[in-house]
Amino acid sequence: MTMHFSVLASGSTGNAFYVETEEHAFLVDAGLSGKQMEALFSGIGRDMSKLSGILVTHEHSDHIKGLGVVARRYNLPIYANEKTWNAMERSIGEIPVEQKFTFEMEQVKTFGSLAIESFGVSHDAAEPMFYVFHQEDKKLVLITDTGYVSDRMKGIISNADAYIFESNHDVGMLRMGRYPWSVKRRILSDVGHVCNEDAAIAMSEVAGDKTKRIYLAHLSLDNNMKDLARMSVEQTLQTRGITIGQQFSLYDTDPKTPTELVTV
Template identity: 70%
Template sequence: MSLRFSVLASGSTGNMLYAGTDKQKLLVDAGLSGKAAEALFKQVGADIQEVAGILVTHEHSDHIKGLGVLARKYKLPIYANEKTWKAMEHLIGEVPTEQKFVFPVGAVQSFGDIDVESFGVSHDAAEPMFYVFHHAGKKLVLITDTGYVSDRMKGIIKGADAFIFESNHDVEMLRMGRYPWSVKRRILSDVGHVSNEDAALAMAEVITDNTKHIYLAHLSQDNNMKELARLSVSQVLEGKGFEIGRALQLHDTDPKNPTKIQYV
């Protein structure tokens, strides 16, 4: 009955998280095409037809690209807060009313034997929010697409058994890269994305003895590399006294390839 998950895809081209137990399965976001999503489910040995619903974080296309298609094809309920619904309804096509549900920010909803807690983040979307999954005393946190990690957020996510944590960019790569300054400024702002170093500093405040796995997520294709993200985060955490590779494991995520199913 363990809580388990796979980061099906993570990055600026599309984001999807599969999480569940023997009794209940959920999908967070559907940022790839329906065909790509189906292929990712097959790769991890999961059945998309067993999914009980799709939880939406925000309306940006890399999180909802395949949402309408999957919801219609598999008759999946969609859960999002009211502002996100208003922002994305015209982007996902017609979805039957009986498949539309409101999941407010700061609420807890139960899906079978999983309790899901939503919390707000700081990003340039209508009302972005991410999720904490609770099951049998275990805790899984998904937090990406935020310009910073506030004390409020840290209080909610602290002590998770596993984190899927944004480690979007290396600041120097971003500053020296090809993006126009307006885009760089947006990424570096409080409503942009968290850098490798800032992510690691936030992690250091929320990791406890319970924490066994951290997945570095939503890496920029232009302003980061897996090896650099891992090195940057490891250096900060090891400097804070954490033993990476022993009790605490760092994992990569990928925009096209799913992670192996991880049991919490």
């Protein structure tokens, strides 16, 4: 049994993530237009009509922009918790009742050999949650859009084979940037986004013997850069006794280009 994944798009302009096993394939979030989503799937040589469903993390537009269009076009089941359904229904348009499924926080749903576990994060949405994918002894974690990583979250996500991990902003760039102070305060808050250094500290506390890949995700277009994020994370990890390349490797994600489809 093998599990493959690709970060189709990640950043403040739109987010989408793909995971597949031999039996099932899931999209997590559809934060770009239907046309863009189809191009991303084409980029990894996959067909959206073969999806088993779409998992939703929360109702912010950079995660659900193309959700309604894609779900209707390909007749796909959508999985989200009840509060998220209530918060996003106006934005995604009419969804046939037979395509609407509830996936509550801290639940596990099983699809063949794939078990999908949901867990709550700290973000200013109705009831935001992310996912851990388990197949046999393999574990893949998706965690972005959280103001901090709590001990409870760390317990759930510890020692995964691969992480897609929020590394949203550089605090200096954010403070000096063009955003109004109210927006800066939101991003820096406990219900905002994790900065590069805090991401690295959390990584150092959850990475284990199994961990081989960490993808730096949801980088702010205005308040971060790939090279800066990577350098900040590497330096912080080094101060905590972790050398990149020895235990695990760091990978970039992009708002427009999917990562290579890799095996967990």
